[in-house]
Amino acid sequence: MTDTDTAVATAHASGNAATDKFKTARVSCDTSPERAGAIYRDVLSALGEIIHRHEVTYDEYRVVKQWIIDVGEYGEVPLWLDVFVEHEIEDVNYSRNALAGTKGSIEGPYYVANAPELPSTCTMPMTEKDAQATPLVFSGQVTDLAGNGLAGATVELWHADEDGFYSQFAPNLPEWNLRGTIVCDDEGRYEIATIQPAPYQIPHDGPTGWFIESYGGHPWRPAHLHLMVKAPGKEAITTQLYFAGGQWLENDVATATKPELILDPKAGDDGKNYVTYNFALDPEA
Ligand code: MBD
Ligand code: FE
Numbered sequence: 001m002t003d004t005d006t007a008v009a010t011a012h013a014s015g016n017a018a019t020d021k022f023k024t025a026r027v028s029c030d031t032s033p034e035r036a037g038a039i040y041r042d043v044l045s046a047l048g049e050i051i052h053r054h055e056v057t058y059d060e061y062r063v064v065k066q067w068i069i070d071v072g073e074y075g076e077v078p079l080w081l082d083v084f085v086e087h088e089i090e091d092v093n094y095s096r097n098a099l100a101g102t103k104g105s106i107e108g109p110y111y112v113a114n115a116p117e118l119p120s121t122c123t124m125p126m127t128e129k130d131a132q133a134t135p136l137v138f139s140g141q142v143t144d145l146a147g148n149g150l151a152g153a154t155v156e157l158w159h160a161d162e163d164g165f166y167s168q169f170a171p172n173l174p175e176w177n178l179r180g181t182i183v184c185d186d187e188g189r190y191e192i193a194t195i196q197p198a199p200y201q202i203p204h205d206g207p208t209g210w211f212i213e214s215y216g217g218h219p220w221r222p223a224h225l226h227l228m229v230k231a232p233g234k235e236a237i238t239t240q241l242y243f244a245g246g247q248w249l250e251n252d253v254a255t256a257t258k259p260e261l262i263l264d265p266k267a268g269d270d271g272k273n274y275v276t277y278n279f280a281l282d283p284e285a
Helices: 003-007 011-024 033-054 058-073 077-084 086-097 207-214
Strands: 121-123 135-143 154-158 179-183 189-195 225-230 237-243 273-276
Touching: 011 077, 011 207, 058 077, 058 207, 077 086, 077 207, 154 189, 179 189
Parallel strands: 121 189, 135 273
Antiparallel strands: 135 189, 154 179, 154 225, 225 237
16 A cells, blocks of 8 residues: 555545445346437437537547546546436435425435444444544434334434545545444434534545536535435435535535535534434335
């Protein structure tokens, strides 16, 4: 390993980790040839229309071809797709199912299944360095649409540390740092002690960063918590929670914020931030 590998989470290293994780579960679906053909024809004709509208040059075509090769070689396919495309997929699936419960948001590239279980009142696994950050006590209840607490609910929580690093996608962090599967009590309640995450720059020293630079954009996401909430007989939700007044809320590079998903923690006398947020789950489709 070089110094760079151990000191920072490069786009290349975290990208390859995300690609490898994604590949461990080979995905398939039963899309019919008719539907596949209709989607591909529409994608290609939209692309053709854009090429004509902007009179895309041969040099531009070759630059894009090289860039796509680079995205693959750097392992940034999950990163680029989840930042720039996933929010549309999340949106259309939310609307189609007409879910009435807590809003969803994108999963992003850094979810890891099967995080160790923690009791309903718990402290997230964290390093001594993390423990210096502002504590956040996050409590609430998983309910049905009528507000009844749900037995058997779990809340999977994963988030970055103050430096913007996710365990398993950055070097030198304990495997399950700031990741856990919280097993709620019999009424769906939880009280999780963690830390305030900081605004987050997606890895931008690789092709995703060059892409952002090419149009004069920025690589920032507002500070966020990732969650997956499940209960027996209910639709699971994947979502994110943000922080009122936080930077980048209005111009998240991943276009994944929603007004219903913003926390407003209050500082307690003990120097910790406290917030309550409940999750309402729709019945299973
Ligand atoms: C993240 O932490 C994230 O949430 C998204 C959507 C993309 C890259 C990194
Ligand atoms: Fe994230």
